[in-house]
Amino acid sequence: MSIVKHEVAEHFHSAGQESSSAKLGMWLFLVTEVLLFSGLFVAYAIIKSTNHEMWSAASKQLDVVLGTVNTLVLITSSFTVALAVRAAQTNKNGEKNRQMVGLLFVTILLAATFLVVKYFEYSHKFHVGTLPGSYYHFDGIPFPNAHRFFGVYFLMTGLHGIHVVIGMIVLTWVMLRARKGHFYEGYYTPLELGGLYWHLVDLIWIYLFPLLYLV
Amino acid sequence: MADTNGSFWLPPQSSTVAAASDSLFDFIYWLNVIFFVGITVATVYFVVRYRRKSDDQLATSKVAHNTVIEAAWTFIPLVLLVVCFAWGFRLFLHQSVAPGDALQIEVRAQQWSWGFAYGNGTQTLNELYVPAGRPVKMLISSKDVLHSFFVPDFRVKADAVPGRYTSVWFEAMEPGEHQIYCTEYCGTSHSGMLGTVKVLPADEFDKMYKQGMWPGQTGAGRDPVEWGAELFTSKTCNACHSVDGTRLVGPSLKGVFGKQEPITGGPAVAVDENYIRESIMDPNAKIVEGYPPAMPSFKGQLTDDQISALIAYIKSLK
Amino acid sequence: MSSMTQAGLVHEGEQEISYLRAKKGIWSWLYTIDHKRIGVMYLVAVLLAFLLGGVAALLVRAELFTMGKTIMEADTYNRMFTLHGLAMVFLFIIPGIPAALGNFVLPLMLGAKDVAFPRLNLASFWIYCTGMGMALFAIVSGGVDTGWTFYTPYSATVSGPVVMMTMAAFVLGFSSIFTGLNFIVTVHKMRAPGMTWGRLPLFIWAIYATAVIQVMATPVLAITLLLLALERTMGIGIFDPALGGDPVLFQHFFWFYSHPAVYIMILPGMGIMSELITTFSRKTIFGYRAIALSSIAIAVISFLVWGHHMFVSGQSVYAGMVFSFLTFLVAIPSAIKVFNWTATLYKGSIDLRAPMQWALQFLILFTIGGLTGIFLGTMGTDIHLHDTYFVVAHFHYVMVGGTVTAFIGGLHYWWPKMFGRMYNEKLATISSVLFFIGFNVTFFTQFILGSRGMPRRYYNYVEEFQQLHQISTVGTWFIGASFLLMLGYLLASLRTGAKAGANPWGARSLEWATQSPPIEHNFHEIPTVQEGPYEFPTTVDGPAKA
Ligand code: HEA
Ligand code: HEA
């Protein structure tokens, strides 16, 4: 096990400039992500405010147990990715490469678990017909336009799901680089940024869960 | 259309709020003129006065700021703008709240015509009858997409939104006629979605309101073909039907009378008086092949006399 | 030229291989991560979009030459003005100044070798091209007739490739976000030593403020367009009242992006103005701090005024009140800039070459456009003027009279830097005069049309408006001639233009400190900045400083 030294890109004059640029860029990107979701939160709030009863009746159709499981899964994965970053920070000569890879692997597995659970939730909904818009064909909710709840539900969780998939791809790439020894105490920007992204994915879920499952 | 032509900038003032609206317009206008002329004169003067005459000529000042001037040109416009704001808001409030005794008329917009429903149970199409000298409140809704009810001479406008009511009110000052426009884009014939406000003297209006019959709803003594031709435009049939053979939203009505018309999912029909009447009252009963079921029903919006006149006109289109 | 000679950057006489020739072959362009080449590619792309939008505009005006049908049917007309609006807004004016001119000069002005994320920069360009391709696809597969605002429920129900068009705008949005993000980080992290915030050229301040809006507002547009597409494809019932939705909500979403977007359009133009006015007056800017901070103020307040597009759409009176008030607040920073530019001319040494001609046009035309915005921001008068040609005239005065003139001015200003050649000054003057005449003839008449009651997006009109419409149409022919001439002499200059020196205008910001066209990595050594960008010598302390 050893490490591969990182070379600063030509247009930067120092490693510090490079990594702080990358970090600022990532934070800005996270801002755009939050704003992307905020549009949906606004739509959520407006529909809910005018359709209280429908909203809570429809929300009861969601499986709180599975939702809770998924919340725990994601929180754990946030923790493992944070540990991976910690490992990189103290990696001197590659002695922690293995540990990093292991932690990232667990994170990715947890992400996959999340998606599997989501798959079961979704297929149940497809089955009973609690679907968005014109695909809605469920008759257990005694209020008009209950399809709107599921429109918002699928949109929010679907968009979040896409983020989970992207996060898995990013983390896999990071893991492969970690295996080659690219990350050590002097350089671990991609791992750190991948981790930040993953925390955001987690954070968004932490808002989605109570708003959708527990109202 | 109306009595005078208005000013250079604005159409005639034909409602009581028009004058109030215009004095605010004028205030902002003169504010604009003063600032614009000030800036332009200063710019032109500086350019002429300080024009570079030789290549090595340097500027003769290096003043880079002046707190007093800067504060002045921040605060003076601010104050003026707050005046515009407050005045504009008051006017808007005045325009949004109709007087309690206003006569209420419903406006039902749809692609691409204006339906008006009066408290006496009557309806008219694209012709709005109102009394002079009395406030009228229009309660506006839409059957399909957004439209907007706009009478420039009255300075009123409000969007017609499907699924909710909006309103405007006005008090027309003199008997006369005024143009209604649709000002929210609504598709192919957005620019054909026109109407007319017909302001009647108050006593005449009252008489007709009681009778439940508006002028122009009976054809007493008129040539039916000529009247039909007028109705064809004023009821916006021409938004969807040409009379020269070109295809618009609906089939051209040129030479249609007496033809055998192919019908979607049914046997062909002969175009006769009954079929035309049915096409107008219940257009979706038989859909001409190759066309969408886009024609609205005119049930309740046209009188029998008007339909007969339209039929006479369509017959005449050879 | 103190800042330049201090950095020791210009070596008279020797011309090194420029970025244009540093690498050869088409792929060396398409895969380039050099911000200058990306800027040039963007320039070509946005000018093509401008041509597309401009031809559509000429056809729109030609149709309005007479009442009824002149050259096209109503449906074609409706597609035409939608195409015009969409092409001009999303393909031309939003990326225009930042991604084309900004990309080229921003790192140079900062004394950097490139933007912070060169690959992201290239990605942004290719995403832009993808979006443009999708938009063109939507046009050839029937086109959309919703207006550039995509108002529901019309856009949710009408047939046609609306989904493709909204997704095109969605994709273009990401290109814009990436450019903005890149520029913010570049300004924060890539400044040369000594380039403090107080010494940033005002163009940079403006681009920075623009980038903030791009990053903060565009995601909301993205989600709005996504919702619209889903409304169409599966009827999720957010906007369509037939499904329980609220059509006015769409307008809130749309303007939450699109009002800040109008400042994405104008702020970079204002930035160019500050450069042009100072350079061609040889004078330091009046009120540097005020101009810099007003850009930021505009960026912030612009997020809170969107409802002024909806005074008569059925929103509550009190919401309207707040929006109206904030609209006036956001006018103040613009006013400050206009006054400062005018004051900068005072006791300057004014040179009326082409870039300055366009700057002066901006000053006058933007002032008219901005001032007429006051009628619209005032609730009482907007009732009458909303959705009439008065609004059309207002926004052409700010967008064409403002942004486009600034863009053209900037293009003429940086042209020698970009390509190392001068253009024909006489033809440039003819072109700018033609534009000024044509523009005012076209659009001033539209103020009168509008306030007299002519609604916008009208294929047909009543007779009383015929004469004004004809005058307006004739004006567009002058505009067309002006741009055609410009295209001609600019292209000619690439082959036959006189060689431009490093600093043909005697400007003082850093992009002029390297050769024209610049070398691939901008500077051999990163310059150290000693003073602000507008420290022109004056007679007050003698020519010694020159
Ligand atoms: C570059 C783009 C741009 C810019 C900079 C602006 C600037 C402004 N705009 Fe404009 N606007 C548009 C592009 C732009 N607009 C577009 C595209 C639309 C229509 C969209 C559509 O519906 O399709 C629109 C529509 C629009 C509306 C909606 C109209 C309607 O549909 O009913 C309103 C209403 O408030 C408005 C107001 C303003 C104001 C107050 C400013 C201010 O920022 C202007 C500030 C500047 C000045 C005021 C001039 C300089 C100042 C002085 C000389 C000082 C002295 C002044 C005074 C004391 C008054 N605009
Ligand atoms: C940046 C934005 C922008 C620009 C530049 C323009 C430019 C022009 N616009 Fe447009 N316009 C809009 C944005 C813009 N417009 C928007 C958003 C709408 C609303 C759409 C809607 O309602 O949905 C609109 C609507 C609109 C209408 C109203 C249509 C209606 O409501 O029915 C009209 C009518 O006159 C019009 C006319 C013009 C004209 C004549 C020009 C001219 O100035 C154009 C001149 C340009 C050219 C002739 C191109 C020439 C180019 C070359 C030759 C190549 C260039 C090469 C070099 C310079 C090197 N525009």
Ligand code: CUA
């Ligand atoms: Cu109805 Cu436009």
Ligand SMILES: [Cu+2]
């Ligand atoms: Cu706005």
